[in-house]
Amino acid sequence: VTALGLSCAFKMKFWNIGGEGQIIMGGVFATFFALNYPQIPRPLMLLIMLIAGAVGGALMALIPALFKVKFGTNETLFTLMLNYIAIYIVKYLIAGPWxxxxxxxxxxxxxxxxxxxxxxxxxxxxxxVIIVVLFVYFYLYKTKSGYEVSVVGESQATARYAGMNIRKIIIKTMLISGAICGIVGMIKVSSNHTLTEGIGGGVGFAAITVAWLSQLNPFIIPIVSAIISILQKGSTVMQMNMGISSYAADVLQGIILFCFLGSEFFVRYSLVFNLRIKEAK
Structure with a gap:
């Protein structure tokens, strides 16, 4: 689900590396209602937590979006730093007010x-997962907003010439991206029955790999996610049974991503060696 959220931003060439922080803030917002309103019936409570999680993730994603459109800041570094701010917010809450x-x-x-x-x-x-896959596909490929996202990603100059409001598109897309990541935070809090500083579990970073390997295709993302999950779970079993470090899965993921990106270069570009010039010389 996180990879689906990131794919919306990546489609626009907005490098949202803050999925982890958006997951955490989604979990924080959901936990607020879980702690303070325990008397609410279960169906309504889950709905409120879902909305709160989406709002938390969206607000976390809104910050770098605003700085990008107002000051032209580097979104990669900005979103990366926000991940650690989110972690320290959780540390403060679970050791203090909560x-x-x-x-x-x-x-x-x-x-x-x-x-x-x-x-x-x-x-x-x-x-x-099913709902978000359908939503992201419909949004990116069947709506005017999705078309605008693609145009902005390909060329902001073209989008500007066509009269598109680039600032509005960036902010709206990042709100959607963050909201989807925030929903993941709510799901993790509700599944783990608590909130911890490690609630993100590295999912936000793994989702970046998944999104790239899937080429931002909403229907391929769940399949690649399943493969990556098998690698991670398998590494734990291998560590217990064979003494192989669990980090082997991370190394393998890195190699796969490196090979994929390397092959992309040769698919998109062809190397031409002009032998005639050399012969003439």
Whole structure:
């Protein structure tokens, strides 16, 4: 789901590396309602947490978008730094205002009315994947806004010549990108039944690899995500059974991404050696 959110920004050539921070802030906003309004019925609570998570992620993504359109800041560095700010916000909350266990930086377990429903012992978070895939596909490929995103990504000069409001497009797209990532934060809080500083779990960074390997195709992203998940889970099993470091999966992911990006160069460009000039010389 995070990769789907990032793909919206990447399609516009806005390098949103802040998926991790947007996940965390989505979790923070969702946790606020879970802690302060435990009496709300479960269906309504989950809906409120979902909306809160989307708002939290969207607001986190709005910050670099505003700085980009107002001051032309580098969104890559800006969104990357916001990830660590989000982590420290969580550290402050679980060790301060939201601390439930004296002496421990923890909010403990949330009430059961915040838990996602389950089908065959699997929470219904997978339904979000289907919904978001369809939404992102429809938005990027079947709407005027999606067309504008593509044009801005290809050439801002062309978009400007066509009369498109580039600032508005950047802000709107980043709000959508952040909201999708924020929903992931809500799902993780509801699934883990608590909020921790590691709630992101590196998902935001792994999603960057997934988005690139999928070439931003909404229907391919879930497949690549499943493959990457198998690699990560398999590395844990290999570490326990064979003593191989779990970081082997990260190395393999890096090699795959490097090879993919390298092959892209040769697909898009052809190397031409002018032998006639050399012979003439």
């Amino acid at each position: 601390q439930r266990t004296p002496g421990f930086a923890s909010i403990g377990k949330l009430d059961k009315n915040t838990y996602l429903y389950e089908i065959n012992r699997q929470n219904i978070g997978w339904i979000a």
